[in-house]
Amino acid sequence: MIKIAGICGSLRPNSANHRLLHAAWKQGAPESELNLIDWSMIKIFDDQSAPSSDLLEIAAQISSSDALLISSPEYNWSIPGGLKNLLDWLSVLPQNPILNKPTLIMGASSGRLGTARMQPHLRSVLTHFKADLVSHPEVAISNTSEVFDPSGDLIDPEIENLLKQAMAELIKLVPAS
Numbered sequence: 030m031i032k033i034a035g036i037c038g039s040l041r042p043n044s045a046n047h048r049l050l051h052a053a054w055k056q057g058a059p060e061s062e063l064n065l066i067d068w069s070m071i072k073i074f075d076d077q078s079a080p081s082s083d084l085l086e087i088a089a090q091i092s093s094s095d096a097l098l099i100s101s102p103e104y105n106w107s108i109p110g111g112l113k114n115l116l117d118w119l120s121v122l123p124q125n126p127i128l129n130k131p132t133l134i135m136g137a138s139s140g141r142l143g144t145a146r147m148q149p150h151l152r153s154v155l156t157h158f159k160a161d162l163v164s165h166p167e168v169a170i171s172n173t174s175e176v177f178d179p180s181g182d183l184i185d186p187e188i189e190n191l192l193k194q195a196m197a198e199l200i201k202l203v204p205a206s
Contacts, residue, residue, distance in 0.1 A: 091130065103140075
């Protein structure tokens with residue numbers, strides 16, 4: 030069974046990006062195991078401090094997964110500060126948990142552009158980590174109130190197909206066991 034680590038760039042439990050993580054998994058890899066990583070306890074980055082046990086646990090969860098699925102909102106045209114903080118902490122660990130990790134970037138926003146401006150920034154950071162990034166299709170969901178119903182279920186068939194395609198590309202990157 031393929032193990033996927035999921036990171037949501039929003040800490041809001043019912044955010045569109047949490048919904049998108051679940052929808053991508055459900056549409057594209059329901060036979061896999063999705064482990065949503067809680068990073069809410071990670072302190073502000075300080076390269077003079079030792080990594081916390083919480084951070085080491087997150088790194089272990091990512092390392093032990095077969096693939097990484099990241100869904101993030103766009104804040105001020107870029108990566109949310111909390112998500113960038115997590116990535117900064119992961120960057121100083123002796124063992125890079127994202128090295129060669131099959132990774133899919135996604136994002137959802139209520140605005141018209143979705144997360145089109147955030148994703149190149151996140152892609153750049155993950156390229157530094159040498160993640161094995163899905164290049165196409167890009168998943169940047171806009172107008173989320175029209176894509177998810179009030180209970181959080183995906184209701185747009187075009188987005189369902191996009192997620193199936195993107196997840197198929199992610200699964201292709203996972204080495205056969």
